[in-house]
Amino acid sequence: MDQRIYDHAEVLVDWSARVEEGDNVVVRVDEGAHDLAVAVAEKLGERGANYLTTYVSDEVQSAFVRSHDGDFDQDPDFETEMLERADSVLSLRAKRNTAAKAAIPGEKRSAYRKSRSGIREVRMDSDWVSTIHPTRALAQQAGMDYREYQDFVYDAVLRDWEALADQMANMKDLLDEGSEVRIVKEDTDLTMSIEGRTAVNSAASVAYDSHNLPSGEVFTAPENPEGEVYFDVPMTHNGERIQGVHLTFEEGAVVDWSAETGEQALTDILETDEGAKRLGELGIGMNRGINRFTDSILFDEKMGDTIHLAVGRAYSSCLPEGEEGNESAVHVDMITDMSDDSRMEIDGEVVQRNGTFRWEDGFEE
Amino acid sequence: MDQRIYDHAEVLVDWSARVEEGDNVVVRVDEGAHDLAVAVAEKLGERGANYLTTYVSDEVQSAFVRSHDGDFDQDPDFETEMLERADSVLSLRAKRNTAAKAAIPGEKRSAYRKSRSGIREVRMDSDWVSTIHPTRALAQQAGMDYREYQDFVYDAVLRDWEALADQMANMKDLLDEGSEVRIVKEDTDLTMSIEGRTAVNSAASVAYDSHNLPSGEVFTAPENPEGEVYFDVPMTHNGERIQGVHLTFEEGAVVDWSAETGEQALTDILETDEGAKRLGELGIGMNRGINRFTDSILFDEKMGDTIHLAVGRAYSSCLPEGEEGNESAVHVDMITDMSDDSRMEIDGEVVQRNGTFRWEDGFEE
Numbered sequence: 065m066d067q068r069i070y071d072h073a074e075v076l077v078d079w080s081a082r083v084e085e086g087d088n089v090v091v092r093v094d095e096g097a098h099d100l101a102v103a104v105a106e107k108l109g110e111r112g113a114n115y116l117t118t119y120v121s122d123e124v125q126s127a128f129v130r131s132h133d134g135d136f137d138q139d140p141d142f143e144t145e146m147l148e149r150a151d152s153v154l155s156l157r158a159k160r161n162t163a164a165k166a167a168i169p170g171e172k173r174s175a176y177r178k179s180r181s182g183i184r185e186v187r188m189d190s191d192w193v194s195t196i197h198p199t200r201a202l203a204q205q206a207g208m209d210y211r212e213y214q215d216f217v218y219d220a221v222l223r224d225w226e227a228l229a230d231q232m233a234n235m236k237d238l239l240d241e242g243s244e245v246r247i248v249k250e251d252t253d254l255t256m257s258i259e260g261r262t263a264v265n266s267a268a269s270v271a272y273d274s275h276n277l278p279s280g281e282v283f284t285a286p287e288n289p290e291g292e293v294y295f296d297v298p299m300t301h302n303g304e305r306i307q308g309v310h311l312t313f314e315e316g317a318v319v320d321w322s323a324e325t326g327e328q329a330l331t332d333i334l335e336t337d338e339g340a341k342r343l344g345e346l347g348i349g350m351n352r353g354i355n356r357f358t359d360s361i362l363f364d365e366k367m368g369d370t371i372h373l374a375v376g377r378a379y380s381s382c383l384p385e386g387e388e389g390n391e392s393a394v395h396v397d398m399i400t401d402m403s404d405d406s407r408m409e410i411d412g413e414v415v416q417r418n419g420t421f422r423w424e425d426g427f428e429e
Numbered sequence: 430m431d432q433r434i435y436d437h438a439e440v441l442v443d444w445s446a447r448v449e450e451g452d453n454v455v456v457r458v459d460e461g462a463h464d465l466a467v468a469v470a471e472k473l474g475e476r477g478a479n480y481l482t483t484y485v486s487d488e489v490q491s492a493f494v495r496s497h498d499g500d501f502d503q504d505p506d507f508e509t510e511m512l513e514r515a516d517s518v519l520s521l522r523a524k525r526n527t528a529a530k531a532a533i534p535g536e537k538r539s540a541y542r543k544s545r546s547g548i549r550e551v552r553m554d555s556d557w558v559s560t561i562h563p564t565r566a567l568a569q570q571a572g573m574d575y576r577e578y579q580d581f582v583y584d585a586v587l588r589d590w591e592a593l594a595d596q597m598a599n600m601k602d603l604l605d606e607g608s609e610v611r612i613v614k615e616d617t618d619l620t621m622s623i624e625g626r627t628a629v630n631s632a633a634s635v636a637y638d639s640h641n642l643p644s645g646e647v648f649t650a651p652e653n654p655e656g657e658v659y660f661d662v663p664m665t666h667n668g669e670r671i672q673g674v675h676l677t678f679e680e681g682a683v684v685d686w687s688a689e690t691g692e693q694a695l696t697d698i699l700e701t702d703e704g705a706k707r708l709g710e711l712g713i714g715m716n717r718g719i720n721r722f723t724d725s726i727l728f729d730e731k732m733g734d735t736i737h738l739a740v741g742r743a744y745s746s747c748l749p750e751g752e753e754g755n756e757s758a759v760h761v762d763m764i765t766d767m768s769d770d771s772r773m774e775i776d777g778e779v780v781q782r783n784g785t786f787r788w789e790d791g792f793e794e
Contacts, residue, residue: 086502088505088506088507093484098460098486098488101484102486102492103492105490105492106492106496107496108493109492109493109495109496110496110497112497114507114508115489116483117483117489118481118482118483119466119483119484120482121463121466121467123463125470127474128473128474129474130474131471132477133477136479137479140479140514141453142512142514142515143479143481145511145514146508146510149507150507
């Protein structure tokens, strides 16, 4: 097996999940994740943990849900009781066909999902981590050949996470202490308040309350944006490509918008509800192992030298105790490249210029 | 997918496991069992059961056990608690490499097995069923090409089980009511007592306390064999081929033995302990879908028109309450063909002659 699979397993078990001797570890093995499961099992054996592998197959699930009458039992106890006794739940995502659930009618899909809400909650209460094992289906979705996609995934996953977490801690400190963020680039001059908000250092480890591998972003919950912003990185929302989005904010809400591609889809998002025109997230992508757009938000929003803003719902982890933050049925991330002719300021001080942070060599004030 | 896979799933769920609405069903999916898992999930959905798929991989297990220090936690509770809440546990056996555990040192293998004895017990307390999904590795072990092996497996599995169970009930009644069995064929004239013993109708259904699919045998626990018997169907024991076994019994124990192939291996079996020279089982193979030897005891001993005798341990289910039956560290089945020039008598009455039972057309008294 590719040595990188063993390296991936080591990052997952040691850095991300912090597995210790005697831990009960549920390993959720997707259809295409066999090789990573073998490497993870080896690492779990070394750590003296206990493992239980479940099989996560979209084809199996689709067959079950489609043939069921739709009146699903709520949170069957054999699954909740297992998960309640799990210290960690590791999801090895590796679809063999990203469209495998396409034939499930929407109503049944939603009923099945609802019937498992308690199971999801119990899983989220564990030290859960979700990661990606490269498959041909995922390469296809990213528009890459398989070997190129493997390189892409491992470049993103096999970072010096400790060093990256330290870098990201710099950014978190700046955001926590700052009051106002300004982003300036082509067609963009946007300010927003971050006063009193707490940034999350998403360093791909449960120790940082960060549950995806790869990760590599620092995010917070801004408010009162004013000005304009242009998003040059494309995105897919509900199957619709949206590209070249331009938003104008006045008094904290979007008042004017356009898109070079998918303007109707953009309009649908923004008109979902009142909160959909306000900001839910400001994220700084700092994983330079991710250097290209692949139409997977798990990777795209972590891309080095990008900034993303989400319209819609804010994460409570960024808000002062008791504050609700922006509420909306949506949370849609839009990404802009910050590597050229661009800067980010906090309280008037430049913290990133042309893709270089102020604590890095070559930074120009 | 091959229609036979769906048919197999239906037999497994409905006939074998008797799954009902609301049942919690654990489906243990071997590395090569994906397609059968899909068909089983469809059937479980139709029945309104709940499913949880676990991934059973010899490669994963080998990686874990080999890298572990060998001091395994006893029966981790996340697995026992799951199984305790399972109504049925369906094992879809489909190895991709029957030698995948070869690199595990014997001591660790045994320590790991011991650490899971409670888990096995809980599983055995459920309505468990174990079945085979054909893979190339299993075809290879059987010495067949893949398509031929698929035909072989489905011929064995896709029986009219209700009709076969009725046939086998005839045999069970004869054995339960009878006192002495006699088997006569080339180099064979053996009598044994079955007085007071209860035969098991192994009809591949939990309703018959029969947990393997395919099955198709009626077995009991004989004692006091006298005479000689020749086994013409080969077998493999601990990796050694044994063929053409001839045993002579006096006063209930083997006093003389020979084998055309593997005589030393036969001697090792018989000299294991005192009980290894006595009989533990008489089984009547009645699954005519199995018409050839494949070196897999799950199939071989059920072969239509064969009889097998096991030296060693007797099954308690055949014994009167409180009786211990023959005890031994071994239980080794040996098979003889009853399709030609042969007969089986119970209390002097012929019940099978040249492969035809007394309740069948063409039977000659």
